Amino acid sequence: MINNLTNFMFLMILMLGSIISISSNSWLGAWMGLEINLLSFIPLLTNLKNLTSTESSLKYFIVQALASTTLLFVVLLLSFNQNFPLEYNSYLNIILNSALLMKMGAAPFHSWFPEVMEGLSWTMSFILMTWQKIAPMILISYCLFHQFIFFVIIISILIGSIGGFNQTNLRSLMAYSSINHLGWxxxxxxxxxxxxxIYxxxxxxxSLSIIYTFxxxxxxxxxxxxxxxxxxxIMKFSxxxxxxxxxxxxxxxxxLPKWIIIQSLGMTNMALITMMVILTLITLFFYIRLTYSAFMINSTQISWNKLWVSNFSNLTILLNFLSLFGLIIISFLYLIL
Incomplete structure (x- = not known):
């Protein structure tokens, strides 16, 4: 009971840190919010009964501390910057973007992300894949350096696609999938x-529909x-x-979200969206390969496992339904309205 209450308090502080970072009107306040978020997330990752989670929390802390230090250094330089040349500002902007990209685990600053994911529980993995990306992503929208981000998008989708090949660890696979989606x-x-x-x-x-099943x-x-x-x-198919x-x-x-991005970005940057679609097909290739082998290969059945597997919650059914038929439902509602 005490552990659950403590985890809940750290989770609330984690969310508060992200909100402070997003709503701040200065870079120093944004940095402070990111630090509050980091210091509240580390106790959630640490599990004294599991050495791999402790190792993952240490790796996460080192990487995030490095990114935070870089971010603070650039913010201080920008605050003193009044008469520096424009080229110097561009370099600082690239370093600022790099620090935020490192915090969210985008390529080419991604190497820590799969390693940290391998030692976490599914609950912490989901938080790391979703909530922990909100604050850096919104902050990077304030200082978007288009030429540099163009390169990061292509590298992230490429690394996320190729990294998923021959992965037997589901957490590593979800990590590389997250890197791929970061590019989008x-x-x-x-x-x-x-x-x-929307995306x-x-x-x-x-991600929740898959991770909750796992x-x-x-x-x-x-x-x-x-x-x-x-x-x-049925659950295997879902x-x-x-x-x-x-x-x-x-x-x-x-x-649906990819369709929206393709339709909107294709009007302004056809070269980028074409490369993104081609590289994403690599991800689809190994997903289809895994699906084909799962559906077509015969396997033995375990009689004692039948009742336990069939006892899925309503939340699992709802999430699977939204994941599989959401596009059809939204298209139908669009035609009606």
């Missing part, structure tokens, strides 16, 4: 914050999926279709 989120900032918010909400729902089954590797879901073909939805394959819900 950064591209949505070229249009407006509204498009970023982020859809990404959070899709959390219920307590699985962390692909081999466990086949042994746990062989007696439940889970792998959720992967396809996360990859952005139509007619699943995950295609």
């Amino acid at each position: 989120m950064l591209s949505s900032l070229f249009i407006s914050m509204t498009f970023w918010l 982020f909400l859809f990404y959070s729902i899709l 959390f219920q089954l307590n699985i962390f590797y692909f081999s466990q999926i086949f042994s746990s879901l062989n007696n439940s073909p 889970l792998f279709c959720n992967f396809l939805s996360l990859g952005g394959l139509p007619p699943f819900t995950g295609f």
